[in-house]
Amino acid sequence: MKTQFNTYDGVVEALNGVDLTIEDGEIFGLVGETGCGKSVTCYSVLKLLPKTAEVVDGEIVLNGENITHASESRLREIRGGEIGIIFQDPLSALNPVMTINEQIGEVLTLHQKKEVNALASEKEIPVYKSEKWKASSGVEFMITAFSVFFIGLFTILGQFSLGLPFIALIAAMFLRDQMQKDLPESALDLMVIEALSRVKLPNPRQIAKSYPHELSGGMQQRVMIAMALAGKAKMLIADEPTTALDVTIQAQILQLIKDIQKEEQMSVLLITHDLGVVAETCEKVAVMYKGKIVEESSVDEIFTNPQHDYTKSLLNAIPKGGKERLQVSGIGDHESI
Numbered sequence: 001m002k003t004q005f006n007t008y009d010g011v012v013e014a015l016n017g018v019d020l021t022i023e024d025g026e027i028f029g030l031v032g033e034t035g036c037g038k039s040v041t042c043y044s045v046l047k048l049l050p051k052t053a054e055v056v057d058g059e060i061v062l063n064g065e066n067i068t069h070a071s072e073s074r075l076r077e078i079r080g081g082e083i084g085i086i087f088q089d090p091l092s093a094l095n096p097v098m099t100i101n102e103q104i105g106e107v108l109t110l111h112q113k114k115e116v117n118a119l120a121s122e123k124e125i126p127v128y129k130s131e132k133w134k135a136s137s138g139v140e141f142m143i144t145a146f147s148v149f150f151i152g153l154f155t156i157l158g159q160f161s162l163g164l165p166f167i168a169l170i171a172a173m174f175l176r177d178q179m180q181k182d183l184p185e186s187a188l189d190l191m192v193i194e195a196l197s198r199v200k201l202p203n204p205r206q207i208a209k210s211y212p213h214e215l216s217g218g219m220q221q222r223v224m225i226a227m228a229l230a231g232k233a234k235m236l237i238a239d240e241p242t243t244a245l246d247v248t249i250q251a252q253i254l255q256l257i258k259d260i261q262k263e264e265q266m267s268v269l270l271i272t273h274d275l276g277v278v279a280e281t282c283e284k285v286a287v288m289y290k291g292k293i294v295e296e297s298s299v300d301e302i303f304t305n306p307q308h309d310y311t312k313s314l315l316n317a318i319p320k321g322g323k324e325r326l327q328v329s330g331i332g333d334h335e336s337i
Contacts, residue, residue: 001058003037003044003291014040014053015291020269022235027261027268029278029299031314032288038271039088041288042237046083047075063234081111084228088240090220094212101208104192104227111231112191119187195226199256218249225256235267236260242277254281275318279303287311 003015015037022028030038043049045060047070060068067078079085087093095103108116185193189208196204199222212220221241228236238257242250258281261268270282278285279299286296287310295308306312 001041001044001055001060003040003049003053003055005050005053007052013291015044017292018058018288019293020286020296022267022269024267025261025265026284027258027270027282029282029285030269030271030288031273031275031278031285033273036288037291038273038288039239040291042085042239042269042271045237046079046085048079076110080107080227080233081231082233083235083237084231084233086221086224086228086236086238086241088243090217090224091212093224094220096212098211099208100196100210100212100215100223101189101192104195104208104223104230105188107227107230108188108191108195116187116191119191191230195230196223198229198260199223199226201226217245218253221245221253222256225253225260229260229264233266235269237269237271239271240273241270242272242274250277257281275303275314287314 001015001018002013005012005014018037018041020028020030020041030041032038040049040053044055047055049055055068058068059066062078062082067074070078094100192208193204196207201207201219201222207215207219207223212223215223224241236257241257242253245253254277257268257270260266270277272278282299284297285299285302286293287302287308288294289310295302295306295311297307302311303315306315
C-alpha cells in the first residue's frame with residue numbers, strides 16, 4: 001500500500017511499500033519510531049485520512065472482501081462494526097459534551113440494532129430512553145428549545161466579549177441530565193452497562209452517566225475499548241493505546257486487550273513504538289521505518305535474530321540492567337533502507 005500527502009511543497013510519500021497480512025485470532029505488532037507512518041497505515045485502512053491525503057496504490061482486503069474502493073455506506077458498516085479502533089488519546093477521541101452512555105449507545109444503534117430491539121422485546125422495556133421523553137409532556141421539545149435559545153442568546157452576547165456560550169452549553173447539559181435522572185433504563189442502557197462491565201470498569205451504571213473529563217485516563221481507555229467491542233468487531237486496531245498511561249495502568253490495559261482477544265478470537269493490530277509492549281503482547285511483529293516495512297517476523301525471531309540494521313539499532317537502544325544504554329545512531333545512513 002502507498003499513501004501520499006499533497007502539500008504546497010509537493011507530494012510527500014507517507015507510506016511506500018506497506019504489505020501486511022494479519023491472520024484470524026492473531027495479535028500483530030507494528031513498531032517504529034514516531035513519524036514513521038504507523039498511524040497513517042491505520043487511517044489508510046479505515047479511510048480516515050485528511051482530504052490532502054490519498055491511497056494511490058495497493059489493496060485493502062478484509063475477510064476476502066476488497067474494500068479499497070468501498071462506498072461510504074459500506075465503510076460506515078466497517079468502521080466501529082467489523083473493525084474497531086482504539087485511539088492514542090481517548091480524551092480527544094471521545095465527545096466532551098456527550099455522556100459515555102450516549103456515545104456507546106450510538107455504536108450499538110448503528111451496528112447492533114437487531115440485538116437492542118430483541119432485548120427490548122424480551123424484557124418489555126423501551127428500546128431508547130427518548131421514547132419515555134416523548135411520552136412525558138414534551139420534555140424533549142423543552143430541552144431542545146432551551147438549548148437552542150440560550151446557546152444562541154449567549155453566543156450573541158459572547159460577541160460583545162462577555163464569553164458566555166460555554167455557560168449556556170453547561171446549563172443545557174445540566175437540565176437534560178436532571179430530566180433523564182428518574183427515567184427507567186432502556187434496552188440500550190442495559191447493553192451499554194454490559195459493554196462497560198466487560199472491560200472491568202467499576203460501577204458501570206455511574207460511569208455510563210459520566211462525561212469523559214470525569215474519568216481517569218485508564219478509565220477513558222477502557223471506555224474506548226468498550227466502544228470498539230460494542231459493534232462486535234472482528235478486528236481491533238489499537239493505535240498506541242498505552243502511551244499516556246502510567247506503567248501499572250498500561251499493564252492492565254494490555255492484559256485486558258489480550259483477555260478480550262482470547263475470548264472473542266479477534267485479530268488485533270497493535271501499533272506502538274515500545275518494543276517491550278510488543279514482547280509482552282504480540283505473536284508477530286513488523287518493523288517500520290520511513291513509510292516502509294523493513295522487517296517482519298515472529299516476536300521471538302525479531303528479538304533473538306534481527307536481520308535489518310534498523311531493527312538491530314532499536315534493540316540496542318533498549319535499556320538493559322547493569323549495562324550502558326546504547327543510542328540509535330546512524331539510522332539514516334543504512335544503505336538497505
